[in-house]
Amino acid sequence: MMSTMKKQGKRKVASVMAGVLASSMLLTFPAGVSDAAAKEQPEIKAKNVIMLIPDGMAQDATALARWYNGGEMLALDEMASGLVRTYSADAAIADSAPAGTAFATGYKSHTGYVGVLPDQNTMPGLKPIAPGDAKRPVANLVEAAKLSNKATGIIATSEIMHATPADFSAHYPDRSNYDALSEQQVYAGIDVVLGGGAQYFTAAGRKDGEDLTAAIHRLGYNVVTDTAGLKAASNGKVWGMFANKAMDYDMDRDPAKQPSLAEMTSKAIEILSKDQDGFFLMVEGSKVDWAAHANDPIGIISDVNAFDKAVAEALAFAKKDGNTLVIASTDHMNGGLTIGDRETSNNYDELPLSTFIDPLKKAKVTGEGIEKLLNSDRSNIVQVMSESFGITDLTADEIAAIKATKAGSMNYTVGPIISKRAHIGWTSNGHTGGDVVLYSYGPGGKQLTGLVENTDLARYMESALGLNLASVTQQLFVPAEATFAAKGATVTWDRTDERNPVMVVTKGSDTLRLPVYKNTAILNDKTINLNGTIVFNGEKTFVPQTAIDLIR
Structure with a gap:
């Protein structure tokens, strides 16, 4: 159970906030919520909400993972219930920052903007931004839950101040301003924070020179840096820093140094569920997106499966608890992944499953993991690609491409190499604008259904928890x-x-x-x-x- 001191402090804050009148300069909110869709949904009330985001996950990604696993259903599958529109305030194809802002705040925003309104709404159906409201911060679900006495947590396998986790914990119209975003996260009062990005909290790793690692300790967090440390954490505030930058792909990680996404999710639920007022938790499988950018199917499979195990943890808790809403949705698709490519145009229906899966099953690491196995002069390319990627027929051009690849980009080179052999198609190294699958499970098995806006998901979670995002915006900003x-x-x-x-x-x-x-x-x-x-x-x-x- 959360400490008596914390509970009294939280209730004092809530009492103060309830008595505070909003500023006389009221914010006029833009459109962005599908009222028609919201009215058709079942009423869902919950003590806890867990939102899980597999960043950039295409629909074919889950199909590929399913076949890779031998055809077994994913934990996600029983929750599939609808579709989500992913466009941002001014673009048909969304960047992660405004896409996550829609999930976190209920408002669409502009490319690169974290937790703030856009400069303008130009997509069909959106009302213009009121004069003076451009780039104005709007409350997120973590802030609203915190002011409602609930425990809160954010998890990511990227740097924790990356776009999506920042959307639920900070506000700034530039996702690359890690100094501004991470400092807000430190002082946001979140109970559990787990992910990467340790170097961005050090004085040496920041342009502002602040030692935020010391501040995190001073604010009473139990700072853990490996799997054993996370397992030992049992209550109170916990901050996990498991990598200087992003954490490794699940297939590449050292399980003693970096916990899995499922382990982080399970531990967060264990700690947060001790709060009798309930909790809100956001979990991101960040590097599904990164693998898709690189057109690396092994990275996709690695982290879709890792994400699905985290979903299984959340779903198991929700079923046992009986008072928890679980929502999962990617923020956008990425890469244009397809099972089948132009080489299968004339014989797609004659090819056995092994055509697509067998080349992938030979890989022991992701494209990112390959780089760590190559020696300094990359003279062992043929050996590494044979032993760790199962490819024994590299062409001279492929060897040259691997040798010339700049540090940190190896998955962009070897991803397409294995994709070609597995006939995995790609249309882009960027995001795509299609609708994505909505997954939901509420108390009593209730589900959200139909085609909804990404902003609707914030409103559903707000309603389920009895929160008022608009009121919190007026109180905090x-x-x-x-x-x-x-x-x-x-x-x-x-x-x-x-x-x-x-x-x-x-x-x-x-x-x-x-x-x-x-x-x-x-x-x-x-x-x-x-x-x-x-x-x-x-x-x-x-x-x-x-x-x-x-x-x-």
């Missing part, structure tokens, strides 16, 4: 400069450390200091913890209403 000015205060900036600016608000004898991306305020030298982070979106600053209320 008040336009600071204009609102303080309306109270007769003066706003300036302390840029003594240009990399870590501090907003300074003065009125009468009171001086309020608000360091960007943190959840603390300093009022006349007294440090006060806020119930949200201070967000600068590159143009404007937004603060929790509780920070506004410190100036009388």
